[in-house]
Amino acid sequence: MSSLLSFYLDLVPSPPCLRCFVLQLGRDERRVDSRSICVGHRSSSNNEAFIPPKFCDNRIVSSKYTIWNFLPKNLFEQFRRIANFYFLIIFLVQVIVDTPTSPVTSGLPLVFVITVTAIKQGYEDWLRHKADNEVNKYPVTVLEQGRRVRKESEKIKVGDVLESSRDDDTCFVTTASLDGESNHKTHYTVPDTEKDLESLNATIECEQPQPDLYKFVGRMHIYKTDQEPAVRSLGPENLLLKGSTLKNTQTICGVAIYTGMETKMALNYQGKSQKRSAVEKSINAFLLVYLCILVSKALLCTILKYVWQNNPGQDEPWYNEKTQREKDTNLYLKMFTDFLSFMVLFNFIIPVSMYVTVEMQKFLGSFFITWDKDFFDPEIKEGALVNTSDLNEELGQVEYVFTDKTGTLTQNNMEFIECCIDGFQYKYQDAGTDLDGFCVTDGPVNKVQHKAGREKEELFLRALCLCHTVQVKESPEQGQGQRDGLMDQVDGLGADGEGLHPPPQEQRGFIASSPDEVALVKGAMRYGFTFLGFESKTMKILTRDNDVERYELLHVLNFDPVRRRMSVIVRSKSGDTLLFCKGADSSIFPRVRQEEVERIRMNVERNATEGYRTLCVAYKYLNAEEYAQADAGLREARLALQDREEKLMAVYNQVETGMSLIGATAVEDRLQEEAAETMEALQGAGMKVWVLTGDKMETAKSTCYACRLFQKNTELLELTVRTLEDGGRRREERLHELLVEYHKKAVQDAPPVKAGVTRAWSSANHDYGFIIDGATLSMVLNSSSESNSSRYKNLFLQICQNCTSVLCCRMAPLQKAQIVKMVKNSKGSPITLSIGDGANDVSMILEAHVGIGIKGKEGRQAVRNSDYAIPKLKHLKKLLLAHGHLYYVRIAHLVQYFFYKNLCFILPQFLYQFFCGYSQQPLYDAAYLTMYNICFTSLPILAYSLLEQHICMEVLLDNATLYRGIAKNGMLRWGPFFYWTLLGVFHGLLFFFGVRYLFGNPALQDNGQVFGNWSYGTIVFTVLVFTVTLKLALDTRHWTWINHFVIWGSLAFYVFFSFFWGGIIWPFLKQQRLYFVFANMLSSVSAWLAIILLILLSLLPEILLVVFRKLRGPNAGQMKHRLPSSGTSTIFMLSQTASTHSFSWTD
Amino acid sequence: MMASSYTAKEEDGHITVSGPGALRSRKPENTAFKQQRLPAWQPILTAGTVLPAFFIIGLLFIPIGIGLFVTSNNIKEFEIDYTGVDASSPCYNCSQSFSWNSSRPCTCSIPFYLEQPYESNVYVYYGLSNFYQNHRRYVKSRDDSQLNGDPKSLMEPSKECEPYAFHENKPIAPCGAIANSMFNDTLELFYNDPNGTKVQILLNTTGIAWWTDKHVKFGNPGGNSPNLTAAFQGTTKPINWRRPVFDLDADEANNGFINEDFIVWMRTAALPTFRKLYRIINKKSGMVPTLPRGNYSLEVVYNYPVRSFEGRKRMILSTISWMGGKNPFLGIAYITVGSVCFFLGVVLLLIHHKCGNRNNNADISN
Secondary structure (H helix, E strand, C coil): CCCCCECCCEEEECCCCCCCCCCCCCCCCCCCCEEEEEHHHCCCCCCCCCCCCCCCCCCCCCCCCCCCCHHHHHHHHHHCCHHHHHHHHHHHHHHHCCCCCCHHHHHHHHHHHHHHHHHHHHHHHHHHHHHHHHHHCCEEEEEECCEEEEEEHHHCCCCCEEECCCCCCEEEEEEHHHHCEEEEEEEECCCCCCCCCCCCEEEEEEECCCCCCCCCCEEEEEECCCCCCEEEEECHHHCECCCCEEECCCCCEEEEEECHHHCHHHHHCCCCCCCCCHHHHHHHHHHHHHHHHHHHHHHHHHHHHHHHHCCCCCCCCCCCCCCHHHHHCCHHHHHHHHHHHHHHHHHHHCCHHHHHHHHHHHHHHCHHHHHCHHHCECCCCECCEECCCCCHHHHHCCCEEEECHHHHHEEEEEEEEEEEECCEEEECCCCCCHHHHCCCCCCCCCECCCCCCHHHHHHHHHHHHHCCCCEEECCCCCCCCHHHHHHCCCEECCCCCCCCCCHHHCCCEEECCCHHHHHHHHHHHHCCCEEEEEECCEEEEECCCCCEEEEEEEEEEEEECCCCEEEEEEEECCCCEEEEEEECHHHHHHHECHHHHHHHHHHHHHHHHCCEEEEEEEEEEECHHHHHHHHHHHHHHHHCCCCHHHHHHHHHHHHCCCEEEEEEEEEEEEECCCHHHHHHHHHHCCCEEEEECCCCHHHHHHHHHHCCCCCCCEEEEEECHHHHHHCCCCHHHHHHHHHHHHHHHHHHCCCCCCCCCCHHHCCCCCEEEEEEEHHHHHHHHCCCCHHHHHHHHHHHHHHHHHCCEEEEECCCHHHHHHHHHHHHCCCCCCCEEEEECCHHHHHHHHHCCEEEEECCCCCCHHHHHCCEEECCCCHHHHHHHHHHHHHHHHHHHHHHHHHHHHHHHHHHHHHHHCCCCCCCCCCCCHHHHHHHHHHHCHHHHHHHHHHCCCCCHHHHHHCHHHHHHHCCCHHHCHHHHHHHHHHHHHHHHHHHHHHHHHCCCCCCCCCCCCCCHHHHHHHHHHHHHHHHHHHHHHHCCCECHHHHHHHHHHHHHHHHHHHHHHHCCCCCCCCCCCCCHHHHHHCCHHHHHHHHHHHHHHHHHHHHHHHHHHHHHHHHHHHHHHCCCCCHHHHHHHCCCCCCHHHHHCC | CCCCCCCCCCCCCCCCCCCCHHHCCCCCCCCCCCCCCCCCECCCCCHHHHHHHHHHHHHHHHHHHHHHHHHHHHCCEEEEECCCCCCCCCCHHHHHCCCCCCCCCEEEEEEEEECCCECCCEEEEEEEECCCCCCHHHHCCCCHHHHCCCHHHHHCCCHHHCCCCEECCEEECCCCHHHHCCCCCEEEEEEECCCCCEEECCCECCCCCCHHHHHHHCCCCCCCCCCHHHHCCCCECCCCCCCCHHHCCCCHHHCHHHCHHHHHHHCCCCCCCEEEEEEEECCCCCCCCCECCEEEEEEEEECCCCHHHCCEEEEEEECCECCECCCHHHHHHHHHHHHHHHHHHHHHHHHHHHHHHHHHHHHHHC
């Protein structure tokens, strides 16, 4: 029997069982705030007016389509895109109006595009169907009238009792597939439910489904035949979520309360808002330009046509009479259809295939990120993850990097460093050897100064052992089915000290929701106090004297980021009720007696500057009366259905007062591998790095120094509550004063920053670092008067933009997003990137242009909401500098090239109108018109846009400054666009007029025979295909065999196709226009010579430009070379554990 | 049992599989392609590599250009406009009194003098100006399957041929505007021998159309049936034609749809001013020039009206070389491009030389 069960619906576990319910939903369809569920579908006898509830079934539908609606729905979806719709319109115009090109020419590419997209979406939907089916057909056991029935998962109804028992009222689950937190979580059964499932008659009232994974409010009414109905509160700890996995627990029973699409998991899988990249905006702008060109071309032609036709004899010469229908058509209608015809004729200027190619490039290109073995982390055995491929190129455009501190810059791998008890400092020196000194009388404590009283010491250690929510991972003999041991990321206790501990602890590990807690418990263990675990509501600890003490756990006052502390209320054997509280200094100090604070504050601050995370520990005795009051308050608040959070908070705050401070702890959080190097590379690449953290200023500052974000010559501008309170005046005034002062310093007095110079070699300049905290930030953003607010905001932004790094500490998650949003919307709308690993970073990850999640220890929420996920911070460097850079260059080139090649494709056709009486006669054959973008020129550019490395990756990584070369959308600004357009126009003119002069005498064959209009078009087209392909070949700097294959292959294919197309009388064609045209063309020496000349002449300026650039190049290259490479200055930085910032002065 | 992998993400474009990944090791394969490390040739265009290319191009193009130019210059071409716009022109009367229905053809004779003898084969072209053979309505007004000899299309010409598909309820063969407006002037050349006799020059009517057109693309209905009149039974001639299609030439192999004059006309010209091959004057054996120096006269049976659209008609006599007819453009273009390349090569060489020196100096000073 497996101890692992997966939940396919959200259910309330109740190992013993449950019963019936009342539905309050009336006849009207009004939405109610809560739902009521009859447990086991046993209608309670005291409720006659029972209306069967309508809940959705447990079927998960994540798929969009069914077989039946796929076609219409998918087509509808696709034609909602502007581009597709445009081409559909063109197609319809071609069908309806008499246009120069047959509907096939635009219909075929459109069908191709639509089909490819439909196949892709169909495949994705098929995958979803498969995933759905796997979930929906999963067998489950349902208890029906006491019988166990096997059912398919999708048939579970709300109110069904499911079996999945343990004598204990708890079960463990992991929610790895939900939020990635693989640590075991304890869930509890509803207290006081009877053991007998049959007799349980209960209803559950709970809130309507909502997506928050960590919130649940409900109430359970248990009807007993002889008593008043009992009411029990249900919280998130009673709810098992769909997608979680049962661990260490064999069977549980539960009642289904949310099913199918109403489970929290399903509610959380709603799509994110689509992010659009800057490149896409550029494409749209260019598209608009080309649309204007298109319309004006069509308009010009229409006007000229009617002007020309006014000349006598031109409109309808005797040799070319109109049909009766044409003669009857209204003049204005004719003009309109003529305009449409010209639009159709020139519509190829807006390339259908560009959208497909861009999509393919993004989709396929993103695989290179997932495939990159440098992103593979052997620890978690995962590589990078791409959640959206739309933003690949945005990685090459980042200007601002917002990074979280904990887990991102630092490893979130906590290690207990020292503690301070009653003002005395205890430093733990060496974990390995020190154990020899472990003896009962002496204590493991290495005394630095004097020792605090033994009583205090022990109280402190007990506090550490009791005040937490850590679980002890069971040893193998207890839970037999522990094959999942490998999967757990449990902090196993090392080999140290095992022999000394009582027997069952061979494999002791701790499971906790935060690594700090484990570090503290393990820290206490080093000093001789070992937490042995829970035994149904009793906590056991092993003291230094090898006594086992038992404490009854009465209440846990959970940690939350607002209170920044947590407490437990325990009752000792002697009957004392104690409250232990631990939390951030800022939240503890105001709640303890002030005389104790000073001694400890000093230690805390010193620890904080050294980069440690500090926590203060306090306690208080509760007398019976106090306890009763607190107990009642807590119970009441927990039962509330509305505003439970607020009510609980109020009680917590009330209980956690008047405590006495015992001591403080310092836990070290190591820096991530290569954190400093990465940060330096990012700064070298011209990115501004902002650290946004919820941590306290001192800790964050030291991390910044360690990461080289601040350096010794960085002048720090502090705008925190401390500096605001310095002057002793009102904060608002002081804020104003400081802002103006800093602004003067950093913005006005600063010399104009030259784009090319970076701080690494301009250290003579003053560097500024800016520090702001959450409280001050909210003052800046929400200043009392409206006008001040925007002014402060501006000042603040300007200061920040002139600082090399900015540190924002004490940030609430929402404030992080606020900052990102502020920068994002500031002048020049810079591209922002957020990187974080925890749930508190989600908001900023979602807000920024590019969100990067780190697959860290704090769960998977960040990864889930990110656009890209990487295992380690150090991977960011390659992701941005190499991948991002390349992707940007590739797609920028792709876009420009596409517009270029279609411009010089259509321009000759436009020019031809001047020579054919504005009659919309196409220059090229329909086959060429259709195939040009699909076959002849599509693959080389796709291969280029996937494989091009204009500079190889190593060089990109070594020279971060190269990243600046493409900053600010450098390759897609109007300048380059104009250049490419000009090039397209030049080529178009050259192709057309070159052939025009060749056709000055159409007798081009050596037998005196002449060429007609289709030969003309074919020569132009041949020159065109060769030129655009060779132009791309010229731009290609990285010729893999694939490039060779597609470039030469495309040209060969063109020649082959032309022969083939012209070699057969095609029975389905009305006109055999190209019959032997190509072959005849090749038999003419003049045509050959003209083609070669025109191709060469087209490419000549391009070659010249490259060569001249190269000639200027050597100097530029040398200059670059003389600059110190960013690598050398970081040698010293590799000491990742550097905890003081003295190291950074040595540089 | 494994934890549920509810992985299908609703996302536009990309699907990611993100189960509890710890179970599957997803180490990326270390292949050159996936790591973007495919062996690659990384050409860099430098002055060093481009310079020789410039010189080579220059050295190649200039001779070719000169060759082309000389060839083109050696081609003899004589052009005569016989539209008859001026009152002084011999064809003035014909051009003025034009009527489709006139039963008596109007003829005119234009004398001309060839200053040079034409040694090799001489090609006779007729040229039309301001005639939009490339007008869309015109270009599509044909039925290629009818022209290929398809009996069904013969009787039911394509809709594209409108308004030249039916005449008096009979299908027109060949249908369409192109066929209908076929050039029907007859041009004849006479050599005025110095001794006073007028010698008609033999004009060859075959070899003027593309071989594939004559033998594959165009075909008479009924295959090679000798009786063309029967094959075209039930059709009517194009309105503007004077003779039915089966009466274009006495020679069976040049009659009906495979009449070469007709085929040439059916290949629509690219530009409004164009020429089409009319006849070939084959070189006689021996040393006698095909067309010796002297006086000639062009006798025109003036059938084709062009004045209504201000067109012009020309007759062109031209010899042909390997590059085709006379066209100085290619030669000039080649010489220009070749010289520009050469010149650029020199300039680049100078700059390169200078820069190289400067760089070396800079290196030393460093």
